[in-house]
Amino acid sequence: MQVLKFGGTSVANAKNINTVVSIVQEKLKEDIRVAVILSALGGITDALLEAATLASLGDITYKEKLLAIEQRHLAVVKELIPLDKQSSVLSMVKKRCNEIEDTCNGVFLLKELSLRTKDSIVSYGELLSSQIFAAKLKSLDINNTWKDARDLIITSSDFGNATVDFTVTNKNIKDFIATVDSPVIIVPGFTGKDKSGNTTTLGRGGSDYTAAIIGAGIEASVVEIWTDVSGMMTADPRLVSNAKIIQEISYQEAMELSHFGAKVIYPPTIQPLMNKGIPVVIKNTFAPSYPGTWIHNEIKKNGNSIRGISSINNLSLISLEGSGMVGIPGFSKRLFEALSNEKINVILITQSSSEHSICVGIEEANADRAKTVIDEAFAYEIEIKKVEPLVVEKGLAIIALVGDNMKNHPGISGKMFGALGRNGVNVRAIAQGSSERNISAVIALTDVKKAINVLHEEFFETTYKQVNLFITGTGNVGSKLLAQLQQQQKHLQEHLRLQVRVAAISNSRRMLFNDEGVDLSKWKELLQDGEAMDMNEFIATIQEKNLRNSVFVDVTANEAIAKSYPEYLKKSISVVACNKIACSSSYEYYKKLKDLAREFNALFLFETNVGAGLPVIGTLNDLLRSGDKVNRIEAVLSGTLNFVFNNYTGEKSFATVVRQAQDEGYTEPDPRLDLSGTDVMRKIMILARESGEELEMEDISNESFMPESCMKGTVENFYNEMEKHEDHFLQLITKAKQEGKKLKFVAKFENGKAAVGLQHIDPQHDFYHLYGKDNAVLFYTDRYTEQPLVIKGAGAGAEVTASGVFADIIRAAG
Incomplete structure (x- = not known):
C-alpha cells in the first residue's frame, strides 16, 4: 500500500x-x-x-x-x-x-x-x-x-x-x-x-x-x-535561479535541510518513516512524470561533498558572558531552563572554549521575552558584575550546508568561509554538529540571498560563476570596454565558466541599473533613458543590491570617483581602476586603498595606470612576489609623447602632431598632462610605490621641455602657444638628429629617487626602436642585472586600454 x-x-x-x-x-x-x-x-x-x-x-x-x-x-x-x-x-x-x-x-x-x-x-x-x-x-x-x-x-x-x-x-x-x-x-x-x-x-x-x-x-x-515543486532542491529557487533538483537524499540530510528552512517537507515527517525504513518521494502534482526526490537510507554519492544549502531567517543571537561564568558549573543549565520555561526554542548553540560566554540562536520574535527572563534568572550575578546583562542581536539569519559526504572531507568549512569572506559576508557565529552533517553560520539577514548564491556557486555550479560589473565611464575607453564585453560574453561562459553581467552603467549625466544584466547591444539607448547620475546614490544602490562577485570598474579620469573607492572596498567589492588619480594621489591614500583591499578580501587592480594594456604592474608584482628586488626602472611611459616625437619631423608643426595624437585618442582628456610630463610622473611614481617606495609627486624631478607660456590658460591657448614656439620644438628635433639620436621622454627610478625628462637616445638603446605609440619598461633587478627585463608594446589607445581593463576584470572575477 x-x-x-x-x-x-x-x-x-x-x-x-x-x-x-x-x-x-x-x-x-x-x-x-x-x-x-x-x-x-x-x-x-x-x-x-x-x-x-x-x-x-x-x-x-x-x-x-x-x-x-x-x-x-x-x-x-x-x-x-x-x-x-x-x-x-x-x-x-x-x-x-x-x-x-x-x-x-x-x-x-x-x-x-x-x-x-x-x-x-x-x-x-x-x-x-x-x-x-x-x-x-x-x-x-x-x-x-x-x-x-x-x-x-x-x-x-x-x-x-x-x-x-x-x-x-x-x-x-x-x-x-x-x-x-x-x-x-x-x-x-x-x-x-x-x-x-x-x-x-x-x-x-x-x-x-x-x-x-x-x-x-x-x-x-x-x-x-x-x-x-518537482522535489527538494539544492537551494531555495526563489533565491537561486540555478538551483537543482536533488534526486536522492538520506533521511538525515532531509531532516537537516527541512530543519534549516527547506519548505518542501515538514521536519517531523521523516522520523517515523526513517524508523521503519519507508522511503519518501517528493513529487510535483503538476508534473507527475518527473521522478522527484527520493528520501531513503541507501543513496548514491552525487560526486559532491554537500547535498543542499538552506537558511532560517529572522534569527536573533542572545549572548550571556562574564568572568563569573568561568569554571562554574550550571550556568548553561540555568540559561536553557529559563528559555525552556518560556517555551522558547533554541536553534543554534555556540560556546567559547574559555567558558567566558555562551551564544544561542532563537527566533527574533522571542528575543525581547528571552532577554527579560534571562536577565531575571541571572539578576544576582548581573548585580555583582559577575555576568553582563544579556546581549541581543537582531536582523540575523542562519545559512547551513548539509551533506552526509562532508564527513572526513577536509576543507569544506574553509571553502565555505573563504567564499563568504571574499564577498564581504560577515559570519557572527558558527556551529557544526558532531555528525559533521552540517555546518551552520549566522550572518546578517540582508546578506542571505548573496550568501546562498555564493555558496551554491562554490559547491554546485559546474557551468559558470556569475560576476556582476558596475561600470562608470562611457567615453572612448569605456565604450570600447563595453563592446569587448559584449563580444566576449559567450566565450567567457564557454571557456572560463564566467557569466559576466554588467549590472550598472553610468557616466557624468545618467546611470542605469539592471540586476539581470544590461543588454550591451543597446546600452547607449538604455542609459539615455536612465536616472540622473548621482554618485552617492550610485554607490548606495550598489551596496544595497549586495550582489555576489561584484566588481566596480572606473573608466574615467574623475577625482571624485577615485576618492569613492573605499566605499566599495569596505563592502568587499573589488575595484578595477583605469583612472590614475587614486594611485597617484598621496601615498597615504594609495596605502589606505591597498590596506582596505587586504582587510576586506577585495582586489584593487589598476594595470592600465601604466602602459595601458601592457602587463607592467602585473610583471612587477610577480617579480616582487617571487623574491626579486627592483634596483632600477627606466621607462618610456607616454604613448602620447612617443607618438608625437616619432611623427614630428618638422614638416608639420609640433602643435599639429599633438592635435593628431589627441584626435586619435592617445592623450589624456587634457593633453597638457601628457606634454608637461605630469602623466609620466604619475606612472613612474606608481611603479616606485609598487616596488615598495614611499614616493610623492613632489619627490620626482621633471625636466620639462615645454615653454612655460604653453601651459597657461585653456587647451586652445595651449595649441596657439605651441604654434608660436615652433622654432623651439624644431631646435629640439634638429639637435637630436645631428647627433644621430632620437628624442624620448624617459622616466627613471633608482635609489629611491625618480626623475622624468626628454633625453637623446642612441641607436644601441632599447628605447631607440620604439615606434608609433609604443611604451617600454626596463626592470633592472637582482636577477636581471646587466640585461633588464623588457616589456614593450602599444602604450596608448582606447582599444588596448580597454583590453587591459578587461584583463583586470577577469583577474578580479577569478
Missing part, C-alpha cells in the same frame, strides 16, 4: 483536484492500493485563522470571511461534482461551515480565542477538502473510504503543536486498516485528538506528518508527498 499526501496548492481549486484524481486513478490502474492524505484548499487555513482572530477582537467582519470560505467550497463542489450528485456534498459543506460559524460566534461573544478553540476551527479546512475529494471519487464510481484522522491519531493536549502517542495511534491505524478493503482510503491531514476527545493539530505543515504517521502505521511501501 502507498500513502499519497497532497498539499494545499494541489487541492486549491476544482481544476487542481481533478489533477489529483488523475494521479490516484493512475495508481489504481497499476493495481496499487492508496491512502490519500489531504491538506485544506490552498489558503483556507490562513483564512480560518484570520476569521477566528477577528471574532476574538470583536470585529463583526469575521462573518464576511466565513461567508467567503463557505462560498469557495460550494463553488469547488459545483464545478467538481456532477449536478445530480451535488446535493449531499453541498449539505455537508453547509453543515461544516455552520459549525465553524457557531464556534466563531462563541469566540466573538467571549472575546477570547484559546489554542484549543483555534485548533478546532482550523481543523475544518482538512475535513472539508477531504470529504469533497471522497465525494468526487464516489461520483466517478471509485470505491473509497473516508476516515476522520481524529479517530486514528491520538495526541497530547499541546494545542497547536501536539505530540503523537504512537503506541495508541499505531494500534488504531492497524485495527482500522484490517477492517477496510476499499482501494482508496481518504484521511484529512493536520489533525488528531487528545485523550479527552478535543481536536488537536500537529503544527503547520502537519499534513505531511499525518502522511508519515499513517505510512508508518500501515507499513506502506512508500510515502509520496505531492506538492507544487
Whole structure:
C-alpha cells in the first residue's frame, strides 16, 4: 500500500483536484492500493485563522470571511461534482461551515480565542477538502473510504503543536486498516485528538506528518508527498535561479535541510518513516512524470561533498558572558531552563572554549521575552558584575550546508568561509554538529540571498560563476570596454565558466541599473533613458543590491570617483581602476586603498595606470612576489609623447602632431598632462610605490621641455602657444638628429629617487626602436642585472586600454 499526501496548492481549486484524481486513478490502474492524505484548499487555513482572530477582537467582519470560505467550497463542489450528485456534498459543506460559524460566534461573544478553540476551527479546512475529494471519487464510481484522522491519531493536549502517542495511534491505524478493503482510503491531514476527545493539530505543515504517521502505521511501501515543486532542491529557487533538483537524499540530510528552512517537507515527517525504513518521494502534482526526490537510507554519492544549502531567517543571537561564568558549573543549565520555561526554542548553540560566554540562536520574535527572563534568572550575578546583562542581536539569519559526504572531507568549512569572506559576508557565529552533517553560520539577514548564491556557486555550479560589473565611464575607453564585453560574453561562459553581467552603467549625466544584466547591444539607448547620475546614490544602490562577485570598474579620469573607492572596498567589492588619480594621489591614500583591499578580501587592480594594456604592474608584482628586488626602472611611459616625437619631423608643426595624437585618442582628456610630463610622473611614481617606495609627486624631478607660456590658460591657448614656439620644438628635433639620436621622454627610478625628462637616445638603446605609440619598461633587478627585463608594446589607445581593463576584470572575477 502507498500513502499519497497532497498539499494545499494541489487541492486549491476544482481544476487542481481533478489533477489529483488523475494521479490516484493512475495508481489504481497499476493495481496499487492508496491512502490519500489531504491538506485544506490552498489558503483556507490562513483564512480560518484570520476569521477566528477577528471574532476574538470583536470585529463583526469575521462573518464576511466565513461567508467567503463557505462560498469557495460550494463553488469547488459545483464545478467538481456532477449536478445530480451535488446535493449531499453541498449539505455537508453547509453543515461544516455552520459549525465553524457557531464556534466563531462563541469566540466573538467571549472575546477570547484559546489554542484549543483555534485548533478546532482550523481543523475544518482538512475535513472539508477531504470529504469533497471522497465525494468526487464516489461520483466517478471509485470505491473509497473516508476516515476522520481524529479517530486514528491520538495526541497530547499541546494545542497547536501536539505530540503523537504512537503506541495508541499505531494500534488504531492497524485495527482500522484490517477492517477496510476499499482501494482508496481518504484521511484529512493536520489533525488528531487528545485523550479527552478535543481536536488537536500537529503544527503547520502537519499534513505531511499525518502522511508519515499513517505510512508508518500501515507499513506502506512508500510515502509520496505531492506538492507544487518537482522535489527538494539544492537551494531555495526563489533565491537561486540555478538551483537543482536533488534526486536522492538520506533521511538525515532531509531532516537537516527541512530543519534549516527547506519548505518542501515538514521536519517531523521523516522520523517515523526513517524508523521503519519507508522511503519518501517528493513529487510535483503538476508534473507527475518527473521522478522527484527520493528520501531513503541507501543513496548514491552525487560526486559532491554537500547535498543542499538552506537558511532560517529572522534569527536573533542572545549572548550571556562574564568572568563569573568561568569554571562554574550550571550556568548553561540555568540559561536553557529559563528559555525552556518560556517555551522558547533554541536553534543554534555556540560556546567559547574559555567558558567566558555562551551564544544561542532563537527566533527574533522571542528575543525581547528571552532577554527579560534571562536577565531575571541571572539578576544576582548581573548585580555583582559577575555576568553582563544579556546581549541581543537582531536582523540575523542562519545559512547551513548539509551533506552526509562532508564527513572526513577536509576543507569544506574553509571553502565555505573563504567564499563568504571574499564577498564581504560577515559570519557572527558558527556551529557544526558532531555528525559533521552540517555546518551552520549566522550572518546578517540582508546578506542571505548573496550568501546562498555564493555558496551554491562554490559547491554546485559546474557551468559558470556569475560576476556582476558596475561600470562608470562611457567615453572612448569605456565604450570600447563595453563592446569587448559584449563580444566576449559567450566565450567567457564557454571557456572560463564566467557569466559576466554588467549590472550598472553610468557616466557624468545618467546611470542605469539592471540586476539581470544590461543588454550591451543597446546600452547607449538604455542609459539615455536612465536616472540622473548621482554618485552617492550610485554607490548606495550598489551596496544595497549586495550582489555576489561584484566588481566596480572606473573608466574615467574623475577625482571624485577615485576618492569613492573605499566605499566599495569596505563592502568587499573589488575595484578595477583605469583612472590614475587614486594611485597617484598621496601615498597615504594609495596605502589606505591597498590596506582596505587586504582587510576586506577585495582586489584593487589598476594595470592600465601604466602602459595601458601592457602587463607592467602585473610583471612587477610577480617579480616582487617571487623574491626579486627592483634596483632600477627606466621607462618610456607616454604613448602620447612617443607618438608625437616619432611623427614630428618638422614638416608639420609640433602643435599639429599633438592635435593628431589627441584626435586619435592617445592623450589624456587634457593633453597638457601628457606634454608637461605630469602623466609620466604619475606612472613612474606608481611603479616606485609598487616596488615598495614611499614616493610623492613632489619627490620626482621633471625636466620639462615645454615653454612655460604653453601651459597657461585653456587647451586652445595651449595649441596657439605651441604654434608660436615652433622654432623651439624644431631646435629640439634638429639637435637630436645631428647627433644621430632620437628624442624620448624617459622616466627613471633608482635609489629611491625618480626623475622624468626628454633625453637623446642612441641607436644601441632599447628605447631607440620604439615606434608609433609604443611604451617600454626596463626592470633592472637582482636577477636581471646587466640585461633588464623588457616589456614593450602599444602604450596608448582606447582599444588596448580597454583590453587591459578587461584583463583586470577577469583577474578580479577569478
